[in-house]
Amino acid sequence: MTEQRRKLVSEVPGPRSRTLQAYREQHLPPGLGSTLPVFVERADGGVLVDVDGNHFVDLASGIAVTSVGARAPEVVERVRDQLDRFTHTCFLVTEYESYVEVAAWLNEHTPGAHPKTTALFSTGAEAVENAVKIARAATGRPGVVVFEHAFHGRSLLALAMTAKDVPYKAGFGPFAEQVYRAPLAYPLRWPTGAENATAEALSALEELLAGVGPETVAAVVIEPIQGEGGFVVPSAGFLAGVQEIARRHGIVFVADEIQTGIARTGRLFASEYDALEPDLVVTAKALGGGLPLAAVTGRSDIMAAPRPGSIGGTYAGSPLACAAALGVFEAVAKRDLVGAAQRIGATIRDVVGPVADAAPHAVELRGRGAMMAVEFAVPGSLEPAAEVAARISAHCHREGVLTLLCGTYGNVVRLLPPLVIDDDLLREGLGVLTQAIEEYA
Numbered sequence: 001m002t003e004q005r006r007k008l009v010s011e012v013p014g015p016r017s018r019t020l021q022a023y024r025e026q027h028l029p030p031g032l033g034s035t036l037p038v039f040v041e042r043a044d045g046g047v048l049v050d051v052d053g054n055h056f057v058d059l060a061s062g063i064a065v066t067s068v069g070a071r072a073p074e075v076v077e078r079v080r081d082q083l084d085r086f087t088h089t090c091f092l093v094t095e096y097e098s099y100v101e102v103a104a105w106l107n108e109h110t111p112g113a114h115p116k117t118t119a120l121f122s123t124g125a126e127a128v129e130n131a132v133k134i135a136r137a138a139t140g141r142p143g144v145v146v147f148e149h150a151f152h153g154r155s156l157l158a159l160a161m162t163a164k165d166v167p168y169k170a171g172f173g174p175f176a177e178q179v180y181r182a183p184l185a186y187p188l189r190w191p192t193g194a195e196n197a198t199a200e201a202l203s204a205l206e207e208l209l210a211g212v213g214p215e216t217v218a219a220v221v222i223e224p225i226q227g228e229g230g231f232v233v234p235s236a237g238f239l240a241g242v243q244e245i246a247r248r249h250g251i252v253f254v255a256d257e258i259q260t261g262i263a264r265t266g267r268l269f270a271s272e273y274d275a276l277e278p279d280l281v282v283t284a285k286a287l288g289g290g291l292p293l294a295a296v297t298g299r300s301d302i303m304a305a306p307r308p309g310s311i312g313g314t315y316a317g318s319p320l321a322c323a324a325a326l327g328v329f330e331a332v333a334k335r336d337l338v339g340a341a342q343r344i345g346a347t348i349r350d351v352v353g354p355v356a357d358a359a360p361h362a363v364e365l366r367g368r369g370a371m372m373a374v375e376f377a378v379p380g381s382l383e384p385a386a387e388v389a390a391r392i393s394a395h396c397h398r399e400g401v402l403t404l405l406c407g408t409y410g411n412v413v414r415l416l417p418p419l420v421i422d423d424d425l426l427r428e429g430l431g432v433l434t435q436a437i438e439e440y441a
């Protein structure tokens with residue numbers, strides 16, 4: 001196992017990373033961003049090692065993907081075994097058992113006791129688009145309702161559903177029609193106060209539906225905790241209210257659990273916190289343990305709507321990715337990663353909470369389990385302070401801790417450590433973060 005400690009042997013980025021960065025700039029377009037321009041040589045547990053030999057504390061997990069670590073033995077062994085047997089058949093051509101096993105696990109473990117089936121895909125955006133296709137086929141309706149600050153991916157229908165203009169959408173339109181955006185009950189930023197957020201946001205949703213005609217809406221799609229939008233936990237009762245409204249109008253209720261799913265939030269699925277029973281659940285990111293895998297799981301009758309041959313894809317449910325997912329399921333159970341996510345969340349609250357409380361520019365520490373974030377604002381106001389978040393994150397990077405930003409206003413530092421991170425290493429990484437928060441007060 002890679003040595004689990006923070007260690008800097010050069011400046012960040014180091015000389016070898018800088019050379020590779022120049023190589024990259026020669027051959028890659030600038031539209032591909034990178035949070036931290038270091039090139040990784042290996043990664044394991046809670047550590048990323050770059051080509052200069054620097055060890056970074058990983059508080060990102062490749063955006064909530066490597067929850068079981070970047071080379072969990074359960075994943076590596078199964079993928080290696082699969083590589084020795086075959087790499088690909090295309091499930092639409094000839095089948096293999098692991099695809100069905102992944103589907104069976106998701107059918108059993110996603111929220112709701114109703115009969116379910118699952119279709120596999122390769123990326124989150126692709127799965128979101130398929131959830132919409134399935135909902136349209138099931139209802140015969142075109143419309144899609146999404147929320148402020150939502151992120152659902154970068155393909156064109158998914159982009160229509162994503163909220164943030166720069167950098168995701170600007171210049172890439174026109175977008176799909178009949179995608180409607182409702183207010184999200186964002187407690188910190190609800191104009192009339194957090195205590196009114198649920199009731200007012202739900203009546204705004206009702207109004208929007210009345211305006212477009214609820215009988216024209218196929219799906220309501222929502223992240224139980226928003227990811228790119230700022231790790232926003234909607235105010236209590238909002239998610240259940242949205243589900244109830246969707247039900248009442250015969251609209252398919254879709255939970256986008258791509259970032260929140262598979263133990264990340266201290267439950268297997270974040271929908272469990274609100275006792276939701278989504279008609280469709282979309283998963284990706286941590287599902288494949290680092291290999292590209294996504295899924296739509298849902299009510300068997302809804303899932304049965306698309307006619308035979310109408311969904312799927314060349315690589316969708318790749319045998320390598322299915323082998324990896326089975327390793328993820330094993331690791332989640334064997335290592336109690338749901339419990340680990342709860343402990344990580346408690347540690348973050350312990351270590352970062354008091355510092356965030358005392359810092360005038362830190363307006364909120366929020367999230368669930370190992371999906372936590374700090375939002376920054378100009379002291380004494382809610383005016384987003386993207387500059388402060390960027391400086392704090394850059395400080396962490398220089399000191400060997402990989403943090404990510406998020407939020408519609410770019411003013412949120414988010415923490416997504418691998419669920420297998422050592423407690424000491426986590427505390428060390430958080431210590432660097434709290435030092436940065438204090439320094440930029």
Ligand SMILES: *Cc1c(COP(=O)(O)O)cnc(C)c1O
Binds near residue numbers: 123124152154223259
């Ligand atoms: C990452 C993400 C997506 C898009 O997934 P990709 O695999 O990047 O296409 C969609 N929804 C949510 C909530 C996400 O976090």
